[in-house]
Amino acid sequence: MFRTEMMDINMGPQHPSTHGVLRLKLVLDGETVNDTDVLIGYLHRGVEKLCETKNYHMIEPYTDRLDYVAAMYENLGYVETVEKLMGITVPERAEYIRVLTAELQRIASHLVWLGTHALDIGAMTVFFYCFREREIILDLFEAFCGARLTYNAYRIGGLPWDIPPGWIDRVRHFVKIFPGRQKEYETLLTKNRIWLGRTKGVGILKSEDAIDFGVTGPCLRASGVDYDIRRAHPYSVYDRFLFDIPTGENCDTYDRYLVRMEEMRQSLRILQQALDHLPAGGVMAKVPKRIKPPVGEVYHTVEGPRGELGFYIVSQGDDKPYRMRFRSPSFVNLQALPHMVKGALVADVVAVIGTLDIVLGDVDR
Amino acid sequence: MSDALIRNFIIPLVQVLVVLGVAAGAVAYMTLVERKILAFMQLRLSPRRVGPHGLLQPIADGIKLLLKEDITPARADRALFTLAPIITVIPAFTALALIPFSGGGSFNIFGYPVSPWIADVNVGVVFLLAISSLGVYGIMLGGWASNSKYPLLGSLRSAAQMVSYEVPFGFSIIGVLMLSGTASMVGIVEAQQKAHLWYFVPQILGLFIFFVSGVAETNRLPFDLPEAEAELVAGFHTEYSGMKFALYMLAEYTSMIVVACIVTTLFFGGWLRPFPSVSALAWLNFGLDKLNPALPGFFWFFLKTFLVLFVYLWLRGTFPRYRYDQLMKLGWYWMIPLAIANVILTGGVLLLLRR
Numbered sequence: 273m274f275r276t277e278m279m280d281i282n283m284g285p286q287h288p289s290t291h292g293v294l295r296l297k298l299v300l301d302g303e304t305v306n307d308t309d310v311l312i313g314y315l316h317r318g319v320e321k322l323c324e325t326k327n328y329h330m331i332e333p334y335t336d337r338l339d340y341v342a343a344m345y346e347n348l349g350y351v352e353t354v355e356k357l358m359g360i361t362v363p364e365r366a367e368y369i370r371v372l373t374a375e376l377q378r379i380a381s382h383l384v385w386l387g388t389h390a391l392d393i394g395a396m397t398v399f400f401y402c403f404r405e406r407e408i409i410l411d412l413f414e415a416f417c418g419a420r421l422t423y424n425a426y427r428i429g430g431l432p433w434d435i436p437p438g439w440i441d442r443v444r445h446f447v448k449i450f451p452g453r454q455k456e457y458e459t460l461l462t463k464n465r466i467w468l469g470r471t472k473g474v475g476i477l478k479s480e481d482a483i484d485f486g487v488t489g490p491c492l493r494a495s496g497v498d499y500d501i502r503r504a505h506p507y508s509v510y511d512r513f514l515f516d517i518p519t520g521e522n523c524d525t526y527d528r529y530l531v532r533m534e535e536m537r538q539s540l541r542i543l544q545q546a547l548d549h550l551p552a553g554g555v556m557a558k559v560p561k562r563i564k565p566p567v568g569e570v571y572h573t574v575e576g577p578r579g580e581l582g583f584y585i586v587s588q589g590d591d592k593p594y595r596m597r598f599r600s601p602s603f604v605n606l607q608a609l610p611h612m613v614k615g616a617l618v619a620d621v622v623a624v625i626g627t628l629d630i631v632l633g634d635v636d637r
Numbered sequence: 638m639s640d641a642l643i644r645n646f647i648i649p650l651v652q653v654l655v656v657l658g659v660a661a662g663a664v665a666y667m668t669l670v671e672r673k674i675l676a677f678m679q680l681r682l683s684p685r686r687v688g689p690h691g692l693l694q695p696i697a698d699g700i701k702l703l704l705k706e707d708i709t710p711a712r713a714d715r716a717l718f719t720l721a722p723i724i725t726v727i728p729a730f731t732a733l734a735l736i737p738f739s740g741g742g743s744f745n746i747f748g749y750p751v752s753p754w755i756a757d758v759n760v761g762v763v764f765l766l767a768i769s770s771l772g773v774y775g776i777m778l779g780g781w782a783s784n785s786k787y788p789l790l791g792s793l794r795s796a797a798q799m800v801s802y803e804v805p806f807g808f809s810i811i812g813v814l815m816l817s818g819t820a821s822m823v824g825i826v827e828a829q830q831k832a833h834l835w836y837f838v839p840q841i842l843g844l845f846i847f848f849v850s851g852v853a854e855t856n857r858l859p860f861d862l863p864e865a866e867a868e869l870v871a872g873f874h875t876e877y878s879g880m881k882f883a884l885y886m887l888a889e890y891t892s893m894i895v896v897a898c899i900v901t902t903l904f905f906g907g908w909l910r911p912f913p914s915v916s917a918l919a920w921l922n923f924g925l926d927k928l929n930p931a932l933p934g935f936f937w938f939f940l941k942t943f944l945v946l947f948v949y950l951w952l953r954g955t956f957p958r959y960r961y962d963q964l965m966k967l968g969w970y971w972m973i974p975l976a977i978a979n980v981i982l983t984g985g986v987l988l989l990l991r992r
Contacts, residue, residue: 281786303790303961394858394958400679466859466957618863619960620791 275602278306283621289441290625291388292632308610313601315636323596324494328354328428328563331596335423339600339634341384343423344377344413345576351426353572353583358428358439366430366555367509371427371546372443373416373425374508374574379450380409380576382532389626393470398460406454408446415439418521422634429559441549447543457563460530471526475612475624478523485608489579489601490535491628493519494528494558501575508574512549513542525627532629564591578602578629602634643749652755656733658817661742664890665695671950678954710783715744717782722877722884728768729750729891735761736898737823739792739908739934753934761822762814766807769854772892773799779875779885791872794862794961802853802860802967808976809846810873812983813903816840826907837904839986842979844904846972848948853968855889857949859956862931863965897945898938905941908934 279300284290290549293314299307321336323331335346348370355362362370370525387402410420415436417425424429461467477487482495492499500517502510518534520527567585573582579601605628613621669684669691676683684691709718739753758764765922771795780792813836814820817828829835837844862872874885901907910921910933921933959967 279786281790303794390957394861395956397679397954400681404680460955461957464957466959466963469959469963470957495674610847617961619958 273454286437292631294485294625294630294635295322295501296609296621298618298621300618304384305613305618305621308507308613308621310606310609312606312632312635315632317637318402319637320596320598323593325592327591328565328593331593332426332428332556333424335598336424337604337633338600339576339578339631340421340433341631342377342381342424342577343421345574345581347423347426348374348508349574349576349581349583350571351428352572354428354565354576356572357568357570357585357587358559360429360559360561362430362556362557363554364509364551365434365553366557368546368550369431369555370426371508371510371513372543372550373423374414375542376409376412376443376446378381378539378577379536380406381509382536383409384531385626385629385633386529389623390461391621393467394523395464395467395603396462398457401453401456401460405450412442412446415442421542427556428563429558430556432471432556434555434557443543446549447540447547449535450540454533458533462533462628468526469530469622469628470619472522472524474525474616474620475627476523477608477612484610485611486604487579487606487608489576489603490528492579492610493518494531495523496521501573501580505573507572508564510542512567513545514528515539518542525623528627553627562591564589573599576601578631578634579605592622598637600634600637602628602632603637606630606635642961648749648751649755652751653734654676656738657730657753660730660733660891660894660986661887663894665699667890667946668698668886668892668907669695670946671953674947674950675954678951682809696937702883703877703880707803707881708876710876712784713876714782714784717778719881721775721779721782722774722881722888724778724893725772725888726740726884729773729888729895731768732765732895733824733891733898735765737902737907738938740826742825746880756806757821757923758824760820760822762780762810762820762903763826765822765895765963766803766810767974769892769895769958770799770803772888773889775885776873779877783873783876785876787875788873791862791875795856795873798856798860798964799854799966802850802972805846805972805976806854808848808980809843809850810903811980812840812843815980815983815987822907823901825903826909831910832926835904835906835909838982840904840979842975843983844900846976846979847903847944848896848900850898850968850972851948852952853964855892855896857889858953860960860964861958862961893946893949894942897942897949898946901938901941905945910937 281298281300282295283298284295285293290296295311296313296404297309298305299571317337319334322334325548332347332350335350336343338346383402385408387399390398396494413423413425414420416439417433460589461488477495478493479495479497482492483498488499489493496519498517498519502515505516515538516534518531518538520531545585565585567587567589569584569586571582571584573580580599581601582599584595584597587592588594609624609628612624616624656770672685672694673691684694687693687697708714735758737754737757743750743752747749764976776795776799777792780795783789813825816832816836816839817825819828821826856862874882879887
């Protein structure tokens with residue numbers, strides 16, 4: 273007489289809250305998600321293959337286009353990988369400026385995450401507040417390297433330019449005002465009953481599952497695993513800074529929110545220390561015009577805002593890499609999505625996509 | 638023309654046309670006000686290009702919606718698809734017939750007395766409840782007739798939501814009815830005048846429940862699940878475009894205004910001036926009462942209604958969205974028991990006072 277059936281529903285690639293061109297095939301039982309199929313590749317540009325045809329200098333702008341929300345980290349990871357392959361020592365001042373820009377980028381990226389995550393859950397105002405502060409950071413980047421989104425800010429061996437005059441004071445000003453601004457977001461969300469209801473206990477990712485899926489970054493730390501590449505395998509000059517690694521206990525969306533909020537505060541601490549100890553000197557090491565790394569292969573990771581950002585280069589002594597491979601955290605973290613939303617409601621899918629903080633440019637490459 | 642014809646047909650017709658016109662204008666400018674207030678809360682600019690400070694923006698929007706291609710999806714149920722927005726918009730406007738916009742006197746036009754409300758029905762509140770719950774049919778049918786998945790989910794949600802919040806919505810009014818002893822909208826305001834007390838003081842709980850359920854009934858944030866843009870694209874009106882879409886929007890904003898009008902009438906003394914007995918505050922009438930005793934009433938009524946509407950927008954600027962199951966839980970576990978408790982409490986206190 274009566275029968276019920278599952279409903280297949282397509283979420284994306286043109287859906288307002290899949291953060292780009294992610295496509296999910298949801299099998300719904302009423303509003304409950306029974307099965308999820310993640311379909312990706314709508315933004316695939318074949319960057320890895322492209323890199324094989326470009327020389328090492330020409331690759332850096334391509335890395336900008338991977339994770340365009342945190343392009344500084346793509347630059348940083350790439351140039352450090354090549355430097356590691358060639359054994360170049362970067363001047364200290366350049367390292368400090370890299371840390372400064374990278375940590376600013378982490379804050380900017382987390383602001384995009386917070387804004388869009390809150391927007392997905394319906395809190396529209398937070399989005400605009402976040403973008404107000406992100407604007408300050410983008411202005412700083414513009415003053416530093418001329419670009420606001422795809423920076424191409426570093427060079428193999430250091431930096432193309434020193435920082436412009438007055439830049440340090442502007443960063444100091446930002447470090448001073450940001451804690452107050454962050455309180456504004458927290459008053460809107462942290463103790464908000466609706467926000468708690470929408471994030472607590474949603475998208476639980478137990479620590480063993482997180483490790484099995486290879487999830488890294490804030491998502492892993494919110495699952496209670498104290499793993500941060502800045503601490504575990506320090507790169508650049510991160511071993512000189514004091515900072516805490518926040519971890520969560522409940523492994524849910526709310527903990528991931530708290531972890532990222534705390535990470536922004538820790539980034540400010542690093543910024544403060546880097547500003548105080550910024551050494552003088554040059555910003556570029558002596559590097560040959562044509563970069564020809566020795567034969568060999570190298571894998572190097574940096575702690576991006578989304579997690580472990582890895583670069584693998586195989587060199588055959590040519591001025592072009594033989595093989596280039598990116599380990600993008602968004603792609604790996606996304607694999608945990610079906611597991612996290614099983615049995616949840618449609619509204620939770622949106623919350624979980626937001627909390628995973630994926631960038632489709634990074635997923636599809 | 639006979640006297641009876643004018644009294645019973647022409648005058649109501651004129652009243653209806655005036656109210657419809659004012660309401661449609663109010664809805665149009667409500668969209669602008671909403672955008673202005675939200676923009677102010679969210680540190681951004683509102684529409685500023687069309688006319689001075691964007692004042693002509695609603696007209697531009699209206700023209701745009703009228704001229705847009707009216708798409709009916711190929712596999713939609715054509716008749717119902719067209720009918721659904723109409724079903725939604727009619728009850729929303731009908732409810733306006735019962736709102737007493739002012740009181741204390743009637744206008745004299747060509748020797749005929751014209752009251753500042755269309756109808757004063759002795760079961761006014763009950764009629765309002767009945768008519769306002771009809772709107773859900775349009776939403777349900779619209780979502781179903783689209784023959785598309787997201788609208789279907791949206792309409793299912795809205796059916797569940799509106800039916801559940803109908804209950805506390807109705808219960809929360811009973812306290813007011815007990816206090817005033819009448820179900821006529823005009824009677825309730827007059828009772829508040831007589832009691833020298835606006836009912837939001839004794840009925841603060843009722844006001845809270847009524848307003849929250851009202852927000853849920855009109856599908857506004859934080860209860861805008863049927864059209865949750867982050868989850869269901871646009872909910873029940875995903876497939877709608879052009880004028881039909883405009884009708885849905887018109888209905889939503891009209892019901893918002895209607896709920897604000899009801900809140901004003903039931904809990905904030907309708908057209909009454911604050912502290913009417915304090916003669917030192919008589920300047921608040923701006924001398925309008927010398928022209929006609931009903932005129933200051935309009936001012937106060939619209940001011941209060943606007944303040945209630947402002948709270949609507951304030952909520953939208955502040956809160957995230959509830960999840961479907963949490964919304965139902967809130968309705969059935971909190972709102973309905975609270976509303977019933979309010980009824981019992983009010984009845985008990987009234988009994989004690991009478992003794």
